[in-house]
Amino acid sequence: MTGRRYSVAPAGRPAEFPPAALERIEKILARYPTKQAALLPVLWVAQETWGWISREAAEEVARILDLPAAHVAGVLTFYTMYNLEPVGRHLLQFCTSISCHLAGAEGLVEHCRNRLGIDLGGTTPDGKFTMVEVECIAGCDRAPSMMVNDAYHEPMDLASLDALLGSLP
């Protein structure tokens, strides 16, 4: 089930949005009839600000939107794209849904795992890469499809994956 992550990790320091982020949040709030409806967009602002959403960040969002912290935590754990702990500089997202599966996506995952020495969900010790499996990302005609952070890379094979991993800073 979607909400299979249960906890939001603490960062150990308070989260305060920088002024530019607060301005964006003001603009977001103006587009909705309720404060709660701004929750997903404001969580995106939080993730763009810190790269992940800590317990402190979630509490700050709850404060700004007048929501119970438990509600924010419930939402955070439901959606898979919010990072509940720090992730590597490059988030490698491999699609293994049906069309990519038929094109051998698992072979790519296996290859990447061996090359980086980490498992799905893991991050390399230097903090460069995190690799995860995702469900269909609408790139099925160019299977196997993958994303690195917010960009698509498709179609992939072992050689293009090697080239990609080698080229990322």
Place this chain on the structure above:
Amino acid sequence: MTFEPVLTARIGRDRSQSIDTYVADGGYEALRKVLGGDWTPEAVTEEVKKSGLRGRGGAGFPTGVKWGFVPKDTKGKPVYLLCNADESEPGTFKDRLLMEKDPHQMIEGQIISAYALKSRTSYVYIRGEFFHGARVLDRAIAEAYEKGFLGENILGSGFSHDITVHRGAGAYICGEETGLIESLEGKRGQPRIKPPFPAVFGVFGAPTIVNNVETLCCVTHVMKRGAEWFAKIGRNEKNTGPKLYCLSGHVNRPGVYEAPMGLPMKDLLFGDAFGRGMKDGRTVKAVIPGGASAAMLTAEEIEDCPLDFDGLAAKKSMLGSAAIIVMNEDTCIVDAARNLAKFFSHESCGQCTPCREGTPWLHRVLDRIESGEGRAEDVDLLEKISNQMANGMTICVFADAAIAPVLSSIGKFRDEYRYHVENRRCLVGSRASVEATA
């Protein structure tokens, strides 16, 4: 008669996203016409009804009829229009193309639809992974405001409308319209019990209409060229208009193809203008015609199979999101079913016990059959679990979708399941290897 592409006509054009090229190609003419004084909102709805347009999001419900469900007297409440751009059904990638390449086609349709619904505010609920699509839309919407196609008193008509792009954050179930509504309200995207239906009680407790990206694009052309023109395209009067098909899997040329509704499946797979046949000269073993949620068809069943709502219903499957996934003779059906079951197990929203417990159970049983550890009673067990999840035992139809690949693959390839259990291995070469792509 040769078919001129409608929805994809501008896709290859240079700077197809910009409002200048869109207007130069006759864009926003439909909106000017509709707001020009001769069209009441009711007349627009009537025109859409007459066109025979059925929703492109999956269910195929007649669009104009759905709009008609909004109460005449909304008791002072606003009406919301939500564009469903969550596109997450495995095998589907048409809305991504429409939004990334020709955003104004959709925006124009959305403004016209809003006018028909007397809606002041609409949202585009776009899946979180479409970072690029969301940026393209944001820019296009800003252009539309600048040119006076959005905002206060559009083109001096007295009609005002605002559109906001709202990004999801990774959850297939937010494509189900009430899951989408919950998500837009800032909650977990868990579908609602119906009734009440969204047209009466939707987002923020107000009347709400949810329409797919492609549906809204079609509205633009219905109003530009007329319902009669639209209704003439397609196999028959119940299956009208141009349609985008998402072709993927073991064909030579996967991609998005536009054709009149009701294109024969064989043409899509083998036609020169489309898939150009099976990769490496293999033969067809099975085809999923409408995304992960649709029952599989055998090679025999696709012989005479129009790709439209009624053509596929007649085969006890569905057009769904028009995601046609082709599997060749080397594909292990149990492996494919296991992959689909993994998807549904991952994406169940968890509200209903049969779905929350049933989807991972199906996945576990399929996994053990595929891994050569199946038990004699496992195939019956899969059917038993499925039957307990079906037929209104759950809040939404996700559970019915989850069992479709399981039941159809067992029904049509029972021998292959039996072979796995008896011989503890696959009948054909098992999983796809990445070498297939190398």
